[in-house]
Amino acid sequence: MTYTFTVESNPAKTASASPAHDEQGQGEGGGHEESGTVHLTPEQLKTAGIEVTRLALGNVTGTFTAPGEVMLNDYRTVKITPRIAAQIIERHARLGDIVEQDQPLVTLSSVEMAQAEGELLVADREWRRVKSLGRKVVSEKRYTEARVSRDQASAKVHAYGMSHDEITNLLDTKNKIAADGTFSLIATLKGRVLMDDFVVGERVEPGRVLMVIADESVMWVEARVRPADAARISSGNLATIQVGNRIFQAKVSQIHHTLDETTRTLAVRLDVKNDNDQLHPGMFVNVRIQTNTVIQALSVPESAVLRSPDGDWQVLVQQDEPGEFKAVEIEVKYVSDGKAVISGIEPGTPMVTQGAFFVQSELAKSGFEIHNH
Incomplete structure (x- = not known):
């Protein structure tokens, strides 16, 4: 099964984590059926705060997907260059260093x-x-x-x-x-040294780029979007960026108006917070952008969707007997505002919408592989 998008509260979590999980389950004594189900007592249901809700179609914001590439934020990037011919006397920062604003980077000498x-x-x-x-x-x-x-x-x-x-x-x-002609070039913003192209003792001409410094806390992602899709979005629309199993929240900041001659697509720029320095220029990503339209779909609390041991998404469905649950594999289309839009399950199905992690833990204790198609 191929899943599309979801959001993890902490991207560093392993694949066994839910998209957003805050529940902690404690409890013993649940019965386990031979069919891969788990039966919880009324006391366990009450203690764990288990809630079951029948799925129903509702209005959700439409989305579409597009390929994208991570880029430096030009508004947070500077090139360090001398304005006059000079000789490099001393280096104060190296490639990969984090430098503070106004920190000396290189000392030069000039007649x-x-x-x-x-x-x-x-x-x-x-x-x-x-x-x-x-x-x-x-x-x-x-x-x-x-x-x-x-x-x-x-x-x-x-x-x-x-x-x-x-x-x-x-x-x-x-x-x-x-007045010996020595002076230092300083960092005009806090960031990381991404380019370092000089050696001490070298004579450099005006305009020569010695260093590139970028604040990578907010990156750009450029998505290639069909004109028909671009017509359905506006600046400020929310989006998600997916790199492997990691998901980042983003926002549309600019929609270009010139078609690419080869791909016949429009470039859409998104701003994305780069917490923990996980995004880097040149990465290819999958982008899902919310449109200005509303569609009918199934949505559940984000915490109700969990990972199976093999990495697929699943929900816990109540069986005929109250307190009896079984894991059912589904597809997560995308996540927005704490709600996961899902498919692969019928409307009206009773499923766990609160306390899903506890139920999954009890099911795992039985030794069954909690993976069902």
Whole structure:
């Protein structure tokens, strides 16, 4: 049996876990039938809080599936480049490192920067002198020129790559830092170093990408969608991303308007939280997107759907005698807002909607393989 989508509260759980399981079962003494069923006493049913509900069709949000690929979030990705020709003096971060915002990444040295630093020191010294004399002693023109020259010199070294902290330290008369042309490129956001393309001692030109840093807490997934399906969705629609048995919640953020010439599909971009760093650029995924339409389908609480030992999805169905249950294999179409939309079982079937894990545990104690087609 091939299942489609479900959501696990903790993707790290093993295949024996339910999509969302919070119940804990305790109890002894349940009887086990030869047919692969389990019989629970009224006391066990009450203690475990077992609830049985007959399945009924109801209104659920329609969905469709599409292939997709995980991509970096360009809005959370930066390229670290020098703005002037320089030589690399020292490395402060390596490939794969997590860096903090404003953390130095690489120290460089440049003749142009040394000249600009010297000009800033001269302009700052003149501005300090003029400012100390005051407007009553110096002319308005000289006062303004000194201030503007100092501001322009400061802006120049900042544009070349010096941070505000480095500029402050350079101009601090107590530090007596020389205008030697050294400066550091800093991380402009917190993230992981995903690309590192330089060696110490190398001379680099302006615009050369030395590092790429990305905040991978929110990734992009680009799904390839048929135009007819794209017409049924809007930005903000909820979706799920499936990678193997792992499921991630996502949201549509952009629907492109240009068809791919080869596949004749539209690109739909989704934002997905990348908890525990499980998604990486280049991964191929299955995407299920909720539409703006409503359909009739069977839905049950997410916790009522469990994994069998062989990995298939199943529910616990009540037999003719109250308290007697049997595992029945079903297909999970998708999960939304704590409800699993299922198929492979008839409307009107009485099944366990609360306490399913306890019933499954009791059935497993009998030694039967809880897998029924």
